[in-house]
Amino acid sequence: MSRSLQFFTPSRAPYFTLHKLPSTSYTRFPVINFPSKKHYITITKSLSSDLDAASSQVLDSGNGQTGVSGVLSADNVVAVQSHAPSESGAAAGIEVDAVTEAELKENGFRSTRRTKLICTIGPATCGFEQLEALAVGGMNVARINMCHGTREWHQMVIERVRRLNEEKGFAVAIMMDTEGSEIHMGDLGGAASVKAEDGEIWTFSVRAFGTPRPERTINVNYDGFAEDVKVGDELLVDGGMVRFEVIEKIGPDVKCRCTDPGLLLPRANLTFWRDGSLVRERNAMLPTISSKVDWLDIDFGIAEGVDFIAISFVKSAEVIKHLKSYIAARSRGSDIAVIAKIESIDSLKNLEEIIQASDGAMVARGDLGAQIPLEQVPSAQQKIVQLCRQLNKPVIVASQLLESMIEYPTPTRAEVADVSEAVRQRADALMLSGESAMGQYPDKALAVLRSVSVRIEKWWREEKRHEAMVLPDVGTSFADSISEEICNSAAKMANNLEVDALFVYTKTGHMASLLSRCRPDCPIFAFTTTTSVRRRLNLQWGLIPFRLGFSDDMESNLNKTFSLLKARGMIKSGDLVIAVSDMLQSIQVMNVP
Ligand SMILES: Nc1ncnc2c1ncn2[C@@H]1O[C@H](COP(=O)(O)OP(=O)(O)OP(=O)(O)O)[C@@H](O)[C@H]1O
Ligand SMILES: CC(=O)C(=O)O
Ligand SMILES: [K+]
Ligand SMILES: [Mg+2]
Numbered sequence: 231m232s233r234s235l236q237f238f239t240p241s242r243a244p245y246f247t248l249h250k251l252p253s254t255s256y257t258r259f260p261v262i263n264f265p266s267k268k269h270y271i272t273i274t275k276s277l278s279s280d281l282d283a284a285s286s287q288v289l290d291s292g293n294g295q296t297g298v299s300g301v302l303s304a305d306n307v308v309a310v311q312s313h314a315p316s317e318s319g320a321a322a323g324i325e326v327d328a329v330t331e332a333e334l335k336e337n338g339f340r341s342t343r344r345t346k347l348i349c350t351i352g353p354a355t356c357g358f359e360q361l362e363a364l365a366v367g368g369m370n371v372a373r374i375n376m377c378h379g380t381r382e383w384h385q386m387v388i389e390r391v392r393r394l395n396e397e398k399g400f401a402v403a404i405m406m407d408t409e410g411s412e413i414h415m416g417d418l419g420g421a422a423s424v425k426a427e428d429g430e431i432w433t434f435s436v437r438a439f440g441t442p443r444p445e446r447t448i449n450v451n452y453d454g455f456a457e458d459v460k461v462g463d464e465l466l467v468d469g470g471m472v473r474f475e476v477i478e479k480i481g482p483d484v485k486c487r488c489t490d491p492g493l494l495l496p497r498a499n500l501t502f503w504r505d506g507s508l509v510r511e512r513n514a515m516l517p518t519i520s521s522k523v524d525w526l527d528i529d530f531g532i533a534e535g536v537d538f539i540a541i542s543f544v545k546s547a548e549v550i551k552h553l554k555s556y557i558a559a560r561s562r563g564s565d566i567a568v569i570a571k572i573e574s575i576d577s578l579k580n581l582e583e584i585i586q587a588s589d590g591a592m593v594a595r596g597d598l599g600a601q602i603p604l605e606q607v608p609s610a611q612q613k614i615v616q617l618c619r620q621l622n623k624p625v626i627v628a629s630q631l632l633e634s635m636i637e638y639p640t641p642t643r644a645e646v647a648d649v650s651e652a653v654r655q656r657a658d659a660l661m662l663s664g665e666s667a668m669g670q671y672p673d674k675a676l677a678v679l680r681s682v683s684v685r686i687e688k689w690w691r692e693e694k695r696h697e698a699m700v701l702p703d704v705g706t707s708f709a710d711s712i713s714e715e716i717c718n719s720a721a722k723m724a725n726n727l728e729v730d731a732l733f734v735y736t737k738t739g740h741m742a743s744l745l746s747r748c749r750p751d752c753p754i755f756a757f758t759t760t761t762s763v764r765r766r767l768n769l770q771w772g773l774i775p776f777r778l779g780f781s782d783d784m785e786s787n788l789n790k791t792f793s794l795l796k797a798r799g800m801i802k803s804g805d806l807v808i809a810v811s812d813m814l815q816s817i818q819v820m821n822v823p
Contacts, residue, residue: 324757324794325764325777328399329368334753334774334800339730342753344772345683346370346659348405348626349676351387352378352667358390364666365400367676370768371538373405373661376527377414377497388534401775403537403765405569408524410542412574412597413500415467416449421496426472428491434465434474434500435483450500456482464503467494469600476502501600508575508601517549528553532561537765540569540592545576547587554587567766569626572614573597581617590769591618596629596663608651615655622704622747624770627652628661632678636669641678649679653686656749658771691751695725701747712815714744720810720817721748727806727819731755735780735787735811739763745810746770757791782813792822 333342348371349355349364361372372391374384384406391402415434418424419441426432432446436455439447456479459465465474465486472494474486502509531539539557544550550570557566570577570584573594577584585591593611602610611627618625631649632641641649652660660683665675701718705711717734724732732754736742742756749771757778758764767775778794780787788809795801805822 323779324791324798325399325401325761326774326800327401327768329366330774331798331800333368339753339805340751341684341688342774343368343680343684344687344749344753345653345657345679346769346771347676347679347683348373348628348659348661348769349666349672350375350661350663352664354668354670355666355672356383356387356390358394360672361387361390361394362398363673364676365394365398365402367673368680369402369676371403371405371659373407373540375407375667376524377407377409378667381527381530384530385534388536401761401765401768403768404534405538405540406527406531406534406536407540407571408527408542410524410571412543413450413452413455415494415496415498415500416451417496418448418494419443423493423495426474426488426491426494428488430488430491431477432474432486432488433483434486437482448494456484458509459484459502460504462504463509464489466501466503466600467492468498469501469596469604471498499597499600510575528556529560532557532566535561535762536566537762538567538569538590538769540571542571542594543574543577543597544570544572544584544588545574546580547583550584550587565762565766567769572610573601575601578602578610581614582621585614585617585621585623588623590624590626590658592626592628592661593657594628599629611652612655615652615657618658619656619747619749620702620704622743624658624743624746626659626661626769627655627657629663631660631662632665632675635671635675635678636664639671639674641675646678646682649682650686653683654690656771658746659769695751713741713812716810716815716817717741717744718748720808721745721750723817723819724750724752724808727808728752729808729819730805731801731807733757733788733791733807733809735784735809735813737763737812739767741810741812742767742773742775743770746773755795757787784809784811784814784816784818787811788818788820796822 330342347368349369350373351361352375355361355364364372372387374387376384388404391404394400395402416438419439421443430446432448434448434450434455436450436453438449459476459479461476461478463476465476467473470490472488472492473490475489476484477487478485528539539553541549541553550568554568557568567589569590569592570588571592571594572578572581572584573592574597591614593614595607595611598610599607615625615627631652632645634642634645649660660679662672662675662679666672669675703711703714705714720732723729729752731752732745732750734742734745734754735757737759739756739758742754742758745754745756754773756764756767756773756775757780758767758775759777759779761777764775764777767773778791780790792801796803801807801822803822807820807822809818809820810816
């Protein structure tokens, strides 16, 4: 007699353990089959006597990390759910990402990494094994940039990340980045890059050139281009990687002489300058979300259920509000967070209202540095990071953090200093662009972000013990204000009492973000009931998100959490924790029993 038990589990466990109830004796069963999404175990005849008990419980995946539980009756097949393995037989589950768990066990609470890491996925990292290597290396969020690649390609990446999460117990979130509407070149007819030499004459035009693309021609996506430029203007590719001077206009064609040679990359950003300032003309009126491409990409992101949509070249809060209501109307239930990319002059002008309207912001230093003088980028970065924290929105520092690692296996000292500064500013997340998308050393670049983050966080905790928390109130209702006061106080107590961890039970994630905002010295274990909230919390500083079914009864929640975490070796008796929750307006301080 052979029976199979069907269940869902994120792990590829080598075997499962059958606990016979009510006794504690158990028998191990090999897992014999791994179809792509559902896993099966087959219980062979020789073991069937174990099933003759009224019911048996399957627990423990055998790898000590993730597992399943469910009730097996003697003669039927029962679906069971994911849960934490536990020798003691706790019935309900908990999910945490396998990498964080390993990091916690290895380094202890205090030295787990607080800064979150985002990797842009590109040709260098889109394979399943390459994605897995990034996940193991600490990638919290995978970013796909709709400027590059086809929708089919992006869909494949999303599918692979999902499969990785499901099969290997990761919780990598997905961020889709829109193309935006600033001026950029066409795709170079499929070429990976084209060299522009000093003194060469190139034609920039709104005309779509046929294939093969005539030599030294570049298609430009902005219709008003030929009208807006003047002879004598300077044309900067990617903020100055290559420079041209406008020498002649012939109908839609603009002839330019190369004055700073370099490599032209597909869809590179273009800006033009006159008398030392950026020319904006009608281009300033371009809508942020251009109707043709971006809305289709946004529909794609909603359909795929991505966790974050990052909007390029945001100019006003209205765009964000519009997009948020569009998403709310279209994606029933699944809440997609909208990240405003700060990379234009207009976004700096309307910074506070844009950030207020968004679910987070990105300091997109690549394009920002092409729109404002480079020497103004560091102060803009600091201002955006601070404002985001004040307004309780997660903030990402992006672009060129480790640019030289696209080609070399070690970073420059200057790059390490730049990464350190972003960590010291306590940004929520750091992002890799070309380093992970098309560089030669994606894993090494991620490892540098990880080790520099951990080192600087530690140094800063020691250097600046208990940074004064002067955070303005963000609550809009009395209930919000209470939550905020609770979190501020709990974080302060956590520092003063030097507790091992803060626990927060939160359905929406809001209380977790309020704690994260305080940047306490200890890590924050955030328990939430849904997988999507858990993935979204992955972007925020210091949060270790767990998925856990919990009730309104804090006493039982705590007991359940303690036993589940103890069973996995993530906490131990005597650890001091402070717990807060959405449900109960109180702060509890206790030792793990
Ligand atoms: N899906 C992809 N396919 C091919 N190349 C990619 C892909 N994603 C990124 N790249 C390469 O990696 C480089 C850096 O990626 P990233 O997405 O950060 O670029 P970016 O164009 O600077 O960003 P943005 O357009 O948002 O300002 C790109 O210029 C491109 O060459
Ligand atoms: C990330 C991005 O869009 C930029 O730096 O321009
Ligand atoms: K983009
Ligand atoms: Mg950009």
